[in-house]
Amino acid sequence: MQLYRVLKWIRVGVALLFFLLFTFIFIDFSGLLPVWVYNSATYLQFAPSILEFTQLLSWSAAGFAFIVLLSLLFGRIYCSTICPIGTLQDIMIRIHKRFRIARRFRYVRTYNILRYSILLLTILVFLSGSSILINLLDPFSGFGKIFANILRPLYVAINNLGALILNQFDVYSLYHVEYKAFALPAFLYAMGLMFLLSWLTLIRGRLFCNSICPVGTLLGLISKLSVFKLKIQENSCTNCWRCAMDCKAGCIDADKMYIDFSRCIGCLNCTISCPNNGLSFVPAWKSKSVPGKSKSADASKRNFIKYTALFSLGLHKILRSQDKIVPTKDSTIPEEKEFSVSPPGSRNINRFNELCTACHLCVSACPTQVLQASFFQYGLQGMFQPYLDYHKSFCNYECRICTDICPTGALLPLDLAEKKLTQIGQVHFEKGNCIVETEGTDCGACSEHCPTKAVYMVPYNGLFLPEIDQDICIGCGACEYACPTTPYKAIYVDGNPIHQQAKEPSQEKIQEESSGEDFPF
Amino acid sequence: MKRRDFLRKGIAAGVIGSAAVSMFGYSKVLRGNPIGPQADGKEGFDLVAIRGNDPAAMFDKGIESLGGLKSFVKAGDKVVVKPNIGWDVIPERAANTNPQLVKRIVKRCYEAGAKEVFVFDNTCDNWVKCYKNSGIEDAAKSEGAKIVPGNTENYYQEVEIPQAKKLKTAKVHERILDSDVFINVPILKDHGSARLSIAMKNLMGVVWDRRFWHRNDLHQCIADYCTFPKKPDLNIVDAYRVMKRNGPRGVSADDVVRVDAMIISPDIVAVDAAATKFYGSEPSEIPYIAIAHEMGIGNMDLDKLKIDRVKL
Numbered sequence: 008m009q010l011y012r013v014l015k016w017i018r019v020g021v022a023l024l025f026f027l028l029f030t031f032i033f034i035d036f037s038g039l040l041p042v043w044v045y046n047s048a049t050y051l052q053f054a055p056s057i058l059e060f061t062q063l064l065s066w067s068a069a070g071f072a073f074i075v076l077l078s079l080l081f082g083r084i085y086c087s088t089i090c091p092i093g094t095l096q097d098i099m100i101r102i103h104k105r106f107r108i109a110r111r112f113r114y115v116r117t118y119n120i121l122r123y124s125i126l127l128l129t130i131l132v133f134l135s136g137s138s139i140l141i142n143l144l145d146p147f148s149g150f151g152k153i154f155a156n157i158l159r160p161l162y163v164a165i166n167n168l169g170a171l172i173l174n175q176f177d178v179y180s181l182y183h184v185e186y187k188a189f190a191l192p193a194f195l196y197a198m199g200l201m202f203l204l205s206w207l208t209l210i211r212g213r214l215f216c217n218s219i220c221p222v223g224t225l226l227g228l229i230s231k232l233s234v235f236k237l238k239i240q241e242n243s244c245t246n247c248w249r250c251a252m253d254c255k256a257g258c259i260d261a262d263k264m265y266i267d268f269s270r271c272i273g274c275l276n277c278t279i280s281c282p283n284n285g286l287s288f289v290p291a292w293k294s295k296s297v298p299g300k301s302k303s304a305d306a307s308k309r310n311f312i313k314y315t316a317l318f319s320l321g322l323h324k325i326l327r328s329q330d331k332i333v334p335t336k337d338s339t340i341p342e343e344k345e346f347s348v349s350p351p352g353s354r355n356i357n358r359f360n361e362l363c364t365a366c367h368l369c370v371s372a373c374p375t376q377v378l379q380a381s382f383f384q385y386g387l388q389g390m391f392q393p394y395l396d397y398h399k400s401f402c403n404y405e406c407r408i409c410t411d412i413c414p415t416g417a418l419l420p421l422d423l424a425e426k427k428l429t430q431i432g433q434v435h436f437e438k439g440n441c442i443v444e445t446e447g448t449d450c451g452a453c454s455e456h457c458p459t460k461a462v463y464m465v466p467y468n469g470l471f472l473p474e475i476d477q478d479i480c481i482g483c484g485a486c487e488y489a490c491p492t493t494p495y496k497a498i499y500v501d502g503n504p505i506h507q508q509a510k511e512p513s514q515e516k517i518q519e520e521s522s523g524e525d526f527p528f
Numbered sequence: 529m530k531r532r533d534f535l536r537k538g539i540a541a542g543v544i545g546s547a548a549v550s551m552f553g554y555s556k557v558l559r560g561n562p563i564g565p566q567a568d569g570k571e572g573f574d575l576v577a578i579r580g581n582d583p584a585a586m587f588d589k590g591i592e593s594l595g596g597l598k599s600f601v602k603a604g605d606k607v608v609v610k611p612n613i614g615w616d617v618i619p620e621r622a623a624n625t626n627p628q629l630v631k632r633i634v635k636r637c638y639e640a641g642a643k644e645v646f647v648f649d650n651t652c653d654n655w656v657k658c659y660k661n662s663g664i665e666d667a668a669k670s671e672g673a674k675i676v677p678g679n680t681e682n683y684y685q686e687v688e689i690p691q692a693k694k695l696k697t698a699k700v701h702e703r704i705l706d707s708d709v710f711i712n713v714p715i716l717k718d719h720g721s722a723r724l725s726i727a728m729k730n731l732m733g734v735v736w737d738r739r740f741w742h743r744n745d746l747h748q749c750i751a752d753y754c755t756f757p758k759k760p761d762l763n764i765v766d767a768y769r770v771m772k773r774n775g776p777r778g779v780s781a782d783d784v785v786r787v788d789a790m791i792i793s794p795d796i797v798a799v800d801a802a803a804t805k806f807y808g809s810e811p812s813e814i815p816y817i818a819i820a821h822e823m824g825i826g827n828m829d830l831d832k833l834k835i836d837r838v839k840l
Binding site: 037038171174177179182183184185374375403404405406442446448449450451452454455456457458459460463464471489491492512514515516517518519524525526527528 | 577579616617644646652653654656657661674675676677679680681682683702719720721722738739740742743744745746747748772773774775776777779780782783784785786802805806808815830831835837839
């Protein structure tokens with residue numbers, strides 16, 4: 008039918024638009040896009056939008072409401088247009104087809120226990136104060152993890168290769184970028200997720216969306232109430248099965264002429280594949296669906312859960328070792344850090360852990376790459392959430408992009424003046440590690456970098472030694488990053504579990520000592 | 529009458545008499561005499577200090593006393609201009625070299641026949657933001673300079689510094705090593721660890737590993753690097769706005785005063801000494817200047833130098 012052909016291409020166009028936009032947002036390192044592009048792009052992302060709405064209670068975070076409305080009208084259109092990981096799976100399916108390894112789709116029975124228990128568990132765990140399951144299962148955050156942790160380093164590598172070649176000709180329009188954001192645990196999780204998706208798309212199409220993704224399940228529940236539903240017109244059906252074989256969601260039981268609309272992702276492929284144009288949206292009051300399919304969990308499902316659990320446990324063991332710090336003879340006194348530093352706008356670590364879904368949008372956007380995906384820095388509940396790693400970089404005093412673009416409200420917007428007074432951690436000085444003390448020479452790298460002069464130099468045995476004023480320190484970590492001692496820094500920032508307001512650096516206009524118009528020599 | 533004599537008389541007239549008349553005289557001279565290589569060993573000045581309130585014009589006037597930029601930049605030369613672009617702050621904060629000065633230098637380099645002019649610094653804050661917010665990227669590009677990154681290690685090549693005491697090797701930016709002319713354009717400012725940041729200190733921005741310097745006797749390393757044969761052909765110190773405390777980054781524009789000065793010389797120790805005087809300190813009290821003087825890198829003894837003093 009012509010209408011559905013047009014609709015399908017619109018669907019593909021919108022999906023590609025979101026997909027390409029998000030791809031670029033997550034791999035770009037140049038800060039090319041303005042904040043409003045980030046915020047418009049993430050506005051409709053379902054789970055982040057709900058989380059943000061709980062924080063802001065405003066229309067600026069009500070994108071999820073539109074998705075609910077859309078689903079109440081036409082079902083899970085979201086899953087095949089707006090959701091970037093949905094489109095990623097569609098692309099995977101195309102690739103499978105291209106290489107002729109795809110199997111024909113067929114009706115897949117529902118995994119109701121699995122999908123509803125995941126949804127229920129996700130909601131319960133969130134209500135109990137942890138976003139860990141949203142973090143691990145939310146499609147947007149999953150997409151972010153894959154693109155920020157896998158594709159982005161590749162993109163940087165290609166850029167660097169291009170820069171290397173152009174530099175030979177004295178052309179500097181591409182510049183070399185040092186990729187500091189690599190975090191093995193997040194990378195492995197992203198790889199795992201990507202392989203899981205490629206495998207699932209290969210054997211069962213959009214099984215992830217139908218049986219694992221909590222957003223898909225929730226929208227599926229909503230779409231049971233949809234005003235318009237896809238339905239097979241019985242009189243036009245010749246039982247050719249083409250619709251079912253084209254159904255990525257595996258929700259068409261052609262034998263019974265039944266579409267499980269709660270699992271339908273609205274891709275419209277079936278409407279086109281039917282030679283008799285026998286599939287179309289009809290008002291719900293005209294469609295009576297055949298209920299009831301088998302509902303029990305089976306062994307493969309149990310195995311899946313078992314292996315996932317084993318895999319995560321094993322991963323945990325493998326990765327623990329990398330946290331070990333091997334002291335060398337350089338600096339001798341370990342840094343005493345009690346808390347990780349959470350990004351500005353997060354207000355406190357608990358709140359942050361509750362709301363951040365580790366989509367890594369801020370990690371990608373951070374111009375200094377100080378934001379890093381954590382592992383156990385916040386404990387298990389904060390896995391993969393970003394923290395500030397001052398051994399790798401420091402927070403730019405004039406920047407607040409992370410607070411501006413956070414799609415979940417885990418980071419609340421701060422204006423620049425507020426951000427400059429938000430104390431995310433406090434400086435600590437360990438004289439026993441300091442070059443001035445141990446080498447007897449001037450250094451002062453810490454004070455040089457300090458934007459508020461919370462670290463300042465005072466005379467000391469004919470040299471200058473750092474001294475600190477924690478009241479005006481905002482915990483940006485510039486001192487810690489600049490400190491040249493290894494492995495332990497002589498100056499470092501310990502995170503504030505609850506962010507504080509720093510005092511403003513006291514400033515009087517310096518006396519103009521007029522040197523006149525003459526020459527002092 | 530030689531042009532040099534004429535200029536000197538003009539200066540004398542300016543110092544003694546009316547500044548307005550002298551300025552008028554200067555501009556006439558400059559219009560009448562196109563910039564050309566005029567310096568000869570006996571007549572030439574070692575250093576020129578300029579007072580005025582327009583950095584670009586101050587440079588134009590000052591460089592005349594050293595025989596014009598053409599005595600430094602020849603046709604076809606690759607020139608590298610190294611300002612201080614260390615911090616993500618606006619020009620009014622005086623943590624970075626004045627963009628108008630950089631712009632004028634680039635322009636004059638091309639006029640002198642430079643094939644290409646490169647501008648870069650190894651910044652402390654994020655380099656993209658530093659280049660942009662300092663105003664230097666736009667200023668330099670508007671005159672056709674190439675903006676070069678210095679943000680990753682692969683732009684730097686390891687060199688030996690045979691005469692150094694501590695800094696025996698360093699990784700130096702490829703543009704420095706590859707240049708025919710190297711123009712160092714620091715800003716004079718307070719500095720928490722080095723005391724003052726001027727021309728010698730500015731060269732910390734052409735190497736990759738600054739932490740080594742901080743770990744291994746900062747003052748000695750600053751002096752050591754100046755023994756590296758590829759040294760600045762010209763040092764142009766911007767002392768128009770001067771940060772008097774909280775350096776090198778500064779906390780606000782309240783840290784800044786107007787000094788309205790500029791110092792130009794091929795002698796890096798001499799410009800540092802002269803700038804120190806403008807700052808109100810004694811060169812011998814700045815350890816790296818004293819060390820560099822001792823090592824024979826240059827002369828901090830201003831009395832022994834032939835100095836041209838120019839007022840605008």
